[in-house]
Amino acid sequence: MSDIVYIGMDLGTSRTSITTSTGVRTTVWSYVGYAQDHVSRKHLGGRDKVFGEEAVQNRMAVDLVRPLDKGVIQDDEKSRHAVRDLIEYVIEQAEIPTGSTIYGVIGAPAEASVDSKAHILAAASEFMDSIVVCSEPFSVAYGLDFLADTLVVDIGAGTVDLCRVHATMPKAEDQRTHHFGGDAIDARLTELLTENHPEAQFSSNMVREIKEDHACVGTHMDPVVATFPVKGKPTEFDITAEVSEACSGIVAPTVEALQDLIATYDPEFQQKMRNHILLGGGGSQITGLSRAFEEALVEYGGGKVKSVEEPQYAGSNGALKIALDMPEDFWQEFIEEQETQA
Ligand SMILES: Nc1ncnc2c1ncn2[C@@H]1O[C@H](COP(=O)(O)OP(=O)(O)O)[C@@H](O)[C@H]1O
Numbered sequence: 388m389s390d391i392v393y394i395g396m397d398l399g400t401s402r403t404s405i406t407t408s409t410g411v412r413t414t415v416w417s418y419v420g421y422a423q424d425h426v427s428r429k430h431l432g433g434r435d436k437v438f439g440e441e442a443v444q445n446r447m448a449v450d451l452v453r454p455l456d457k458g459v460i461q462d463d464e465k466s467r468h469a470v471r472d473l474i475e476y477v478i479e480q481a482e483i484p485t486g487s488t489i490y491g492v493i494g495a496p497a498e499a500s501v502d503s504k505a506h507i508l509a510a511a512s513e514f515m516d517s518i519v520v521c522s523e524p525f526s527v528a529y530g531l532d533f534l535a536d537t538l539v540v541d542i543g544a545g546t547v548d549l550c551r552v553h554a555t556m557p558k559a560e561d562q563r564t565h566h567f568g569g570d571a572i573d574a575r576l577t578e579l580l581t582e583n584h585p586e587a588q589f590s591s592n593m594v595r596e597i598k599e600d601h602a603c604v605g606t607h608m609d610p611v612v613a614t615f616p617v618k619g620k621p622t623e624f625d626i627t628a629e630v631s632e633a634c635s636g637i638v639a640p641t642v643e644a645l646q647d648l649i650a651t652y653d654p655e656f657q658q659k660m661r662n663h664i665l666l667g668g669g670g671s672q673i674t675g676l677s678r679a680f681e682e683a684l685v686e687y688g689g690g691k692v693k694s695v696e697e698p699q700y701a702g703s704n705g706a707l708k709i710a711l712d713m714p715e716d717f718w719q720e721f722i723e724e725q726e727t728q729a
């Protein structure tokens with residue numbers, strides 16, 4: 388058999404990352420842009436499609452698809468096709484030697500890992516020989532060797548996925564998802580800025596960038612001053628209160644889901660779990676978030692929360708680790724099943 392290359396992929400609503408056993412890791416925004424006509428194709432240098440940031444920057448010239456937008460693959464041909472193209476693109480970026488046998492673990496938003504599993508397998512099986520789809524918070528925990536009595540909170544753009552980890556593959560009852568993630572913060576911030584500063588001009592991209600630079604919850608916050616044009620003239624605005632209020636929206640629904648997962652767990656181990664809460668995903672970089680969760684958990688008996696060190700790659704690194712630990716029999720079983728189906 389040819390050489391085996393193992394890959395871990397984090398197929399997120401806003402970002403897709405890959406880590407390979409050949410030592411490559413790379414990330415791309417989860418967007419695909421398709422040329423609309425021959426003019427836009429010419430504009431794209433003769434290409435039919437572009438990916439990631441380039442697709443977003445050319446959004447006026449392409450049909451922009453964000454296939455995992457709401458945390459599942461939308462059930463239309465366009466989204467399914469875009470997932471396939473996105474997976475093909477990231478695997479190309481990983482420069483895996485041709486002819487390799489590829490075994491991959493794909494971590495996806497919790498709901499997608501169940502509801503869209505068949506779509507993900509169908510899309511990825513064109514490019515990988517054997518595949519496992521798992522929920523992303525589980526791959527984050529696995530990568531950090533947190534396999535027992537841990538609660539992982541993966542704060543993405545479209546979804547916030549929570550997962551109880553207790554030394555087995557998580558089941559549906561171990562997971563909760565809510566939709567007040569990064570995108571919802573952006574939407575709320577846009578709303579507040581529009582209400583409070585109707586004269587300011589800004590785009591959703593600008594709002595997201597401001598959030599990524601200054602996101603903070605809690606009372607001790609550095610002032611946030613943004614420059615927006617007013618009738619074309621650059622003007623400064625103090626938007627500290629708006630940023631703080633928009634970011635704070637994430638706390639209540641997350642604490643509610645955390646508490647629910649703790650309360651329905653074996654009572655003997657609840658204490659251990661509440662003291663082992665791990666934050667991952669891009670949104671875990673909001674300053675003061677661990678502290679805000681700990682404070683909100685006090686009335687339910689307290690808890691200890693900490694953030695992963697590499698939010699961007701924690702998911703794909705963990706997925707690679709699952710792949711490396713998976714027994715060969717398992718991969719073979721998948722291949723035989725595919726062959727039987729074919
Ligand atoms: N420094 C930061 N502070 C707050 N939010 C951030 C920061 N960096 C990225 N984000 C947000 O994190 C979200 C993306 O997180 P990610 O884990 O990549 O998402 P997904 O798994 O859904 O693709 C986006 O909403 C992005 O704006």
Ligand SMILES: [Mg+2]
Nearest residue numbers: 399523543668
């Ligand atoms: Mg993610």
